[in-house]
Amino acid sequence: MKILAIDVGTGTQDIMLYDSEEPIENAVKLVLPSPTRIIANKIGNHHHDIFLSGETMGGGPVTRAIKRHLDKGYRVVMTKSSARTVRDDLNEVRSAGIEIVDDGEEHPEIAEIKLGDIDLDILKGALQYFDVPLEFDQVGVAVQDHGFLKEMGDRDFRFHKIREKMNAPLLPEEFAFHAEAPDYFTRMQGVLRTLKGYKPTVMDSKFAALCGCTCDPFVEALENFVALDIGNGHTLAASFKDGKICGVFEHHTRMLTPSKIESFISRLVSGEITHEEVHEDGGHGAWVVEPIEGCEIVVATGPRRKIMDRTVYSVYNAAPAGDVMMVGPAGLIRAIMSKRG
Template sequence: MLILAADVGTGTQDILLFDSEKEVENSLIMVMPAPTRITGEKIRKATREGKAIVLTGNIMGGGPSAFAVRAHLKAGFPVYATEQAALTIHDSIEKVKAFGIRIVSEEEAKQLACEGEAKKDTVNIIMQDFDPESVSSALSAFGVCMPENYAVAVQDHGNAPEKSNRVYRFELFREFIDRGGKLANFVYRPGEIPEAFTRMKAQADSLLKSVGNPETRSIFMDTGPAAIFGALTDPAAIQPSIVVNIGNGHTLGALVNKNRITALFEHHSSSMDPEKLQDYIVRLANGSLGFEEVFEDGGHGAYIREAPGFEQVRSIMVTGPKRQMLEKLSKSGIRTEISHKLHFAAPFGSMMLSGCFGLLAGFFEKYPEPSIKFINH
């Protein structure tokens, strides 16, 4: 069995082609620029050339792409967008219009793009997180075919036009943790994706349309839980464990016991430093890290359902491309409160693919294959 797992982040998209006939370590991997960064550069190129842009496609990750759109408008150049593409910029279409973006129908967008290409004064930019055609093109250059099974992770704040998406994201996390906090609570087949997860649903719709088979086996997750459960496949993850994913955009810490997430915090990586992160880790385990404190500091929040106390935590698993934040603490030679429990997770020998291994665990949760041996399923 072949499964393509794609973990779409802010800095990179990490892709793994799992083959059940081979050792997991022999899986084919790619770590490529994140789609939002690729899209952002296309927009910046149009700005430099003084061209209008037409945004089509679907909801995708904001950040770099959204910042580039704002800069394009500020430079005085037109931005047209279909409603689905515009939701990348903000959950409220009225606010999108207030930014100066002109909302058009799919037909109008197609016409604007065609006329603009003829005049060479307009660029059509397709908004899309996971692009199977690009992945297929890359693999085909090495004689590798695309599989029939998919597992995709994107960060989805949920659709909350009337409230802070940081608040709404933690309301959703709280619900999933209160329902049990198990891997199964965070994994969805296409038809199971909650209506609130508009970005995740957009990727499911795009994928099934692209492969042309609505029966394609696929699952979808948020990048946070995918990284958590992926890091737990490292043998050093002895529970109760705190898993910390220090990503390019966000840092997420989760307390996991008996394969259940019981407490969680999330902040922006740019706002963290070694001392602050250590403090968050200890207080998450002790049950004293509050939502308001993290939120008021500009982070997403925190939720603690069960906290056994830091002394009961047996391992602190650190993953993510910015993990040097805690590596510096570890290499300083100064014994800290967490240093003796730190492990830098490298499931199956690859730190950057923690999210992909979480996705594989999630895939086998939804599509059990007793004949296939994969840790944590």
């Protein structure tokens, strides 16, 4: 089976084209600038009004580029789907000075930029120069999606849904959605619409990274451990027992210090950590099903993982397929393969 796995981050998009007939180390791998950075640069290069169409995608750099464009006095028009890139609540988008029109509406009088986390045509064009056909049986995409409910903040809503799903220890691949996802995951819905017809697997990028950590042969042999994906924006930690997630906490990376990480990990392992203590500290929250019996080692991944070098823990940097940048794609591949049994 051939699998295309794409982990869309804020800084990079990490891509693996995997063939189950070959060792995973021989898979085609690419680490490219993320779509949100590429589109933010396109917006910055325009010096006139712009029309943004396409799909809901990762915000961050795109949202900041739009704000700068508005501050320069230019007009910004967005379709409803693309506007959810800025905020899921479209009234908040309008209040920022952005004009919103219906999906499918055209504005030929101003320059158009199409938004989206996935562009298979561009990927196909890049690969053809290396005589690599973009052929696959299954496709998986990981994006960070906290979900949206107007009546609840995204931090609370994210952990509300985690608690709903994780009423017992779960394999990390069980956090994937195959061919469809709940409507409240608006960014995943954008990916599903883009890849309509392919029946893709979609997964939150944080859980895809945790899943990918377990693909590392060293990690596979562990019984009790804690894994952290320490990203540029967010850090998600999970306690594992016998390959299953028993508890998690999530925080903003910039707010974490080595001593704070040590305290949270210790309380995650013991099962004493609470949602309130993480949330009140400015993080997203925590949820523990059951404690684990000690921690053999801390497994780390993500671009900010070096912070773990200043903690008391012995740290192992996960590198499935021999490449730390392929943690997310490896997790997606495991999720897809597990669905097939």
